[in-house]
Amino acid sequence: MSIFDAPYQDWLMRQQAAQRYRRLPADVAGDALNLASNDYLGLRHHPALIAAAQDYAERFGVGAGASRLLGDSAALYEPLERALAPLKGTQAALIMNSGYQANATILTALLDPAAIGRDPVVLADRLIHASLYTACRNAGVMPQRFHHNDLNHLESLLTRHGHTNSARVVLVESVYSMDGDCADLAGLIALCQRYGAFLYVDEAHATGVFGQDGGGLASQYPGQIDLVMGTFGKALGSFGAYVAGSRVLIDYLINRCSGFIYSTALPPPVLGAIGAAISLLPTLEPARQQLLQLASQVRDKLTARGFQTGKSSTQIVPLLVGGEGEALRLSHQLRQVGIIAPAIRPPTVPPNQSRLRLALTARHQPQDLDRLWQALDRLSPPRLSSVKEGVA
Ligand SMILES: Cc1ncc(COP(=O)(O)O)c(C=O)c1O
Structure with missing residues (x-):
């Protein structure tokens, strides 16, 4: 028992009442159709990644033993960072332990x-x-939020803060994790240049899937984005993250970013897998095309059944439902027939925009999805017209 159990229990009960309580899912028995994995290119089972992880475990051990600044792992990191910088079109890159840790500690610095x-x-x-x-x-900073992908609104905020002697920092994702739509990076770059603002782009869901050799959407604008981050735990199949930018910015982070300085470095087998995935990226164009084609088919089939999929144009397809209860119910019903399609509710998404988040991967074949179509046709779940999209 903790002395705070009673207030925490109250809080949990309020979450339950609002249908926002989260519980760890049990494994689905049998051969499930998994639409919850961000392993977009199916690399986590790739023999080259597995072999590299095994090789690195045998040669370098299963743990780093110290943070990067104190350890002896330069030879494992440097080739990866040297490969990442040109892939992202930046002067330099730095590997971090996870995307969450990267964002949470880099931006604070x-x-x-x-x-x-x-x-x-x-x-x-x-x-x-x-x-x-x-x-x-x-960092003690209250962000000013602009309407999703609304550059006019962003510009009005840039103008409003233009007269102050402040440092303006614009935060976006290139592929949005819950909506599967893309940012207008060219427009954002132009705006940030015009107003002298720093542009920070999170490429967690674009890395591996978009851009030349899977370098992400930001790689199409070399040297024009101040900072790009992305992860290795999604399309690249293993774990960890990177940040890419100018040499000065990377040196600043090595000196200033608490998540980098004060955390044990990644395990060598993970670095082996990251290296193998980066090497494979140029060969995966057919997988990328197949993935995006499948996503387009899925959107068409959902729309034909009366569902809304928002502005998705990527491998992430939201099946918009609206209320928390409906989303939970539909996700649960699908789970009972072996389909993993998680319900995403506030605060992860705005109120009235609960959804099932369908994540497609290159391992899915169109016929695998037949199970989903049969289940949706049988369940005839809500076709809601009340879902509010993009409401700020
Ligand atoms: C947009 C975005 N950024 C960062 C992260 C965090 O990445 P990681 O899973 O490597 O911690 C996620 C993960 O869900 C994400 O969706």
């Missing part, structure tokens, strides 16, 4: 007024990942 010499003003797309909000909170 960047927002330090003592370093930039001015107070930061953060302008954030309202759908950015929770880790970026955590970073702002840790």
